[in-house]
Structures are given as C-alpha cells and as structure tokens.
Amino acid sequence: MTDLTAHQTATALGPFTVLVAGDVVYAAGFTDSVEQLARLADAEPGSVAVSADDHSALAAVRKYFDGDLSAIDEVTTKERPGFAPFRTAARQALREIPAGTTATYTQLAAAAGNPRAIRAAGSACATNPTALFVPCHRVVRTDGTLGGFLYGLDIKQALLDHEAKCA
Incomplete structure (x- = not known):
C-alpha cells in the first residue's frame, strides 16, 4: 500500500478529510476520523501521516461548496486493488x-x-x-x-x- 497522508478542511456540513498519496485521493469523507478512512482505503490506520497543510483535493471541496460543482470532477481517485x-x-x-x-x-x-x-x-x-x-x-x-x-x-x-x- 502506498504511504498515505490525511488532510482536513472545515465545510458547512462538518469536517471533510482526505487520505492522499501525492495528488491522488484514496479515501475521503465527512469525518475527522483518519482511522475510519484508513479502513476504507485498506490501510493500517497507524501508518497514515496527518498533515496540517492544505491539499488540492481540499481546495476542490471548498470550491464545490462555494458553488463550483464541477471542481470535484477533476480530482483523481484510486480504489484499493482487488474489487470486482x-x-x-x-x-x-x-x-x-x-x-x-x-x-x-x-x-x-x-x-x-x-x-x-x-x-x-x-x-x-x-x-x-x-x-x-x-x-x-x-x-x-x-x-x-x-x-x-x-x-x-x-x-x-x-x-x-x-x-x-x-x-
């Protein structure tokens, strides 16, 4: 599994967190639980670094909530391998x-x-x-x-x- 880093932003609906490797999002959701997202990404929660830095995926989320609904369309996501x-x-x-x-x-x-x-x-x-x-x-x-x-x-x-x- 790729090394993942968690980044978070506030939204009108509460915290939004992404787990990323570079510019690729492996897990994301309306939670501040890195552990929950790590499980979704099939990663060991203790292996996920937490960063206070901003991230381009979070900038897209903020644009989405500011009314630019297409901002989230360009974010690259990756699923864990092995799905049907x-x-x-x-x-x-x-x-x-x-x-x-x-x-x-x-x-x-x-x-x-x-x-x-x-x-x-x-x-x-x-x-x-x-x-x-x-x-x-x-x-x-x-x-x-x-x-x-x-x-x-x-x-x-x-x-x-x-x-x-x-x-």
Whole structure:
C-alpha cells in the first residue's frame, strides 16, 4: 500500500478529510476520523501521516461548496486493488451522474453494465471510499427516497440541496 497522508478542511456540513498519496485521493469523507478512512482505503490506520497543510483535493471541496460543482470532477481517485469489475464499473458510472441530478440504484446498475445488479449497485455506493469525488450521494431509490449514505442522510440531503441550488 502506498504511504498515505490525511488532510482536513472545515465545510458547512462538518469536517471533510482526505487520505492522499501525492495528488491522488484514496479515501475521503465527512469525518475527522483518519482511522475510519484508513479502513476504507485498506490501510493500517497507524501508518497514515496527518498533515496540517492544505491539499488540492481540499481546495476542490471548498470550491464545490462555494458553488463550483464541477471542481470535484477533476480530482483523481484510486480504489484499493482487488474489487470486482462490476463495482469498479459502478463507481465509474457514479462519476458520470451530473451535479444537480440523481439516478436510481436501478439506473446505476444499468449504467455499470448489469441492469439486474441493483443490490450490487447499492453495495458499490455503500462501500465507496472516496465520497463526494465519486458522488454516491446522487443515487436514490426508485421511489425517490434517499436510500443510505455512510455519513448520514442529513448530509446526503444537504449535498443534493446544495447541488440543486447551484446547478
């Protein structure tokens, strides 16, 4: 595993932390828990350095919250190796959902190449290590309800509201 460094910024929704190697984000989320993100990145929590320095991924997050929704699109993410091809395809499809819109888990499954893999699409969202940059918050249930989100439904709804306002 690559040596990772944690960087953090404050947002309107609370702390946002990234685990990075260079310019590549391996884990990110609305938490100040380096341990939680290290587990998502399949890294040993004690091996992650913590830095008070700013990072380009955090600058993109701040731009996003300032209304530049596309700022997060250019951030490079990397998944831990060994994931099934469908999960990788689903995470790539997540990045194709435009800000200000939503897709259903059914639509995500189809976009990832297997329309019957609705539960697997939900699993790809639930285990997404790079929240916000891989926008799993844009996926909802067929009936329009939110479904789930690792960092809570309040944050998911706030992200959707922010994007609807700024799109």
